[in-house]
Each structure stands twice: as structure tokens, then as C-alpha cells.
Amino acid sequence: MVRVDLRSDTVTHPSPEMRRAMYEAELGDDVYGDDPTVNQLQERAAELLGKEAGLFVSSGTQGNLVSMLAHAQRGDEVLVGDQCHIMNSEAGGSMVLGSIVLYPIRTDEFGFLEPDLIKDAVKPRDYHKPPTKLLAIENTHNASSGRAINAEQMKAMADAGHEKGLSVHLDGARIFNAAVALDVPVADLTEHVDSVTFCLSKGLSCPIGSIVVGSEGFIQEADRWRKMLGSGMRQVGIIAAAGLVALDSMIERMQEDHDSARHIASRMAEMNGISVDPEHIQTNIIRFKVPPHTGNQIASRLKEEGVYINGGDSDLRIVTHYGVTNDDYEFAISALDRVMREIA
Ligand SMILES: Cc1ncc(COP(=O)(O)O)c(C=O)c1O
Numbered sequence: 001m002v003r004v005d006l007r008s009d010t011v012t013h014p015s016p017e018m019r020r021a022m023y024e025a026e027l028g029d030d031v032y033g034d035d036p037t038v039n040q041l042q043e044r045a046a047e048l049l050g051k052e053a054g055l056f057v058s059s060g061t062q063g064n065l066v067s068m069l070a071h072a073q074r075g076d077e078v079l080v081g082d083q084c085h086i087m088n089s090e091a092g093g094s095m096v097l098g099s100i101v102l103y104p105i106r107t108d109e110f111g112f113l114e115p116d117l118i119k120d121a122v123k124p125r126d127y128h129k130p131p132t133k134l135l136a137i138e139n140t141h142n143a144s145s146g147r148a149i150n151a152e153q154m155k156a157m158a159d160a161g162h163e164k165g166l167s168v169h170l171d172g173a174r175i176f177n178a179a180v181a182l183d184v185p186v187a188d189l190t191e192h193v194d195s196v197t198f199c200l201s202k203g204l205s206c207p208i209g210s211i212v213v214g215s216e217g218f219i220q221e222a223d224r225w226r227k228m229l230g231s232g233m234r235q236v237g238i239i240a241a242a243g244l245v246a247l248d249s250m251i252e253r254m255q256e257d258h259d260s261a262r263h264i265a266s267r268m269a270e271m272n273g274i275s276v277d278p279e280h281i282q283t284n285i286i287r288f289k290v291p292p293h294t295g296n297q298i299a300s301r302l303k304e305e306g307v308y309i310n311g312g313d314s315d316l317r318i319v320t321h322y323g324v325t326n327d328d329y330e331f332a333i334s335a336l337d338r339v340m341r342e343i344a
Helices: 016-024 036-048 060-071 093-098 115-121 151-163 175-182 186-190 216-228 237-249 254-268 295-304 326-343
Strands: 053-057 077-081 101-105 132-138 167-171 195-199 210-214 285-289 315-319
Touching: 016 237, 036 053, 036 210, 036 237, 053 060, 053 216, 053 237, 060 093, 060 132, 060 167, 060 195, 060 210, 060 216, 093 101, 101 115, 115 151, 132 151, 151 167, 151 186, 175 186, 175 195, 175 254, 210 216, 254 285, 254 315, 254 326, 295 315, 295 326
Parallel strands: 077 101, 077 132, 132 167, 167 195
Antiparallel strands: 053 210, 195 210, 285 315
């Protein structure tokens, strides 16, 4: 039996308060714009992130997709980090459904894209090349162990894009983790970008949903694409109600996830066969290395011990989240220690 599921913060279940709010939610038909709970959530989110308007979408992937479709046309180019989620884990949706070209830029180990690399990647006006329209950046940066990119760095990347006439989108699936880790208002991190996707169903622990925010005009366009993608979702206030609870009660508590991740990483650093730098861990994602070709074996042995993590050849990940107790984390650390001794 699995006791501790550390595959992702997406495995979280709604809190009792969320379930109550969902039960009691005031509803309407959101395709007519009539759902008061959705409207309230969209407005709250836009205000928090310092933008004009918001749009409730079914997932982070859909939020990024409608944003790219709203910012860029068929045949246009979007600059992305080569290690980002949009590039590597969203099934190439913007390329398939929008005929948009994704152009990857080298990402440093902290998830940052050097402004000069951004500027150099923008294509000159030349009909041999796709016109570069958008820069998409990510914070926290999942592949860099959830690194939080600070406001100054966010501004530097966004300025580089704007200087070249691009719009700038932020995949802020975990932007509240970044704000908590850096101890700044979230709007400080979103101030310089034109649009943001953030996820309700990760560290904020909602069962479903993400929000896109941006200007009124951009959100109208994103809404059109959302409809086309089949996500005009009627009485969706039943889900949005959990989002309102999350924005009230789940942001500050993410510090606990960050502290747990740092603690786990420091214990892992003492284990034979694991390579991890606890100092690198700022939020709730721990990426670590194990000897080549042992990752899948470690993951399946851990599962037998009651701890669930995703497998892989030698790069593994643990994500801390709501619903896991300190005892559960200690249980997971002991199981990992046992398994690593066996492997050695
Ligand atoms: C950085 C980042 N962006 C976007 C997504 C996509 O979110 P969803 O799983 O809701 O589609 C994820 C999911 O893990 C993510 O880590």
C-alpha cells in the first residue's frame, strides 16, 4: 500500500474547507459569463497578479496553450527555455494546434534565460524566417528543482523580450511558491510580463484548474481559444469555489512544503549513491541523481516500501505538498535510506 505519494504536488486532495465551499458554491452558466463564483475567482486572481482580467481554464497546459494562441498567429515563433515545461511536457500543443514554431533558448541551472540569448534569438524581418512574437518564461522553474526566479531577473528577461517587440508570457504554474520562497508579493514577479498562467491544482491543492491573467483584450482572445478547445465549462463555479479558498488559505502554508523539501534534501545528501545539493532547494521540488540505470529500480523498490515517486534512468524527483505529515516524510526518508543501502 502506498502511504506517501511524492510524485508531484498535483496529487493533492482538496481541504475540508474547499469541499464545503464547493458544496455551497453559487453557480451560473459560465459560457454566458453568469457564474458568480468563477467571476469572483477570475477577478481576485487578476487583482493579485496585477493584471486587468482573468480566465479560468482546465489545466496549466491549457492555460499556456490559449496564451500562446492568443499572442501568436499561425507561422509565428515563440521563444522558450530549452528546459521548460511548454517545450518538453505539453505535447507540442502550440505547434500542432496553432502551427506556432517553438524556438528553444539555453537555460542556466537556475531556470534563467540570459537576456542577450533572448535578444539574439529574435529573428530579423526576413521572409525565410518565422516572425518572433512571444517570449515564454517559467517561474518556479520545474526542471531546475523548482528554483524561484527573483523580480530583478524576471524584469531582465521581460525587458529583453519587450525591447525586441515581443510579448512576454509567464508559465507561473507555481508562481505562488516563488513568491513565498522569495518573500515578495506575487505581483512583484508578474509585473513585467504581459500574461501569466498559474495552477490551482498544484501546491494550492485544488482538485482542478488553472487561471490565465492579462489585459482585457488578451483575455477575450484567450477565451475565444478556450471555447474552441472545448473548455467552455458551464457551472464551473463548483470547481472555482475551491480556488477562492486556496487563494485565502493555501498560499502562506506552502512555506511548510519548502521547509520539508530542504529538510529531506539535507537528509538525502547524507545517503550513499544520491547526489543532491540541499542549498539549491528553494521551493517544493527536489531533483536528485542516482547511479546510472538504477532510478527505475529505486522507484519500484520504494513503492514496495509504501513511498511513491516517479522513475527515471538516473534523474529522479520528489515533490512535497499539502496532506503529507512530518511523520510521512520521515517514513519516506527511512525507506529511501534502506533502498539506497540495498542498491549500494
Ligand atoms: C511548470 C509547469 N507548467 C505547466 C504545467 C502543466 O500543468 P497541468 O498539469 O495542469 O497541465 C506543469 C505541470 O506539472 C508545470 O510543472
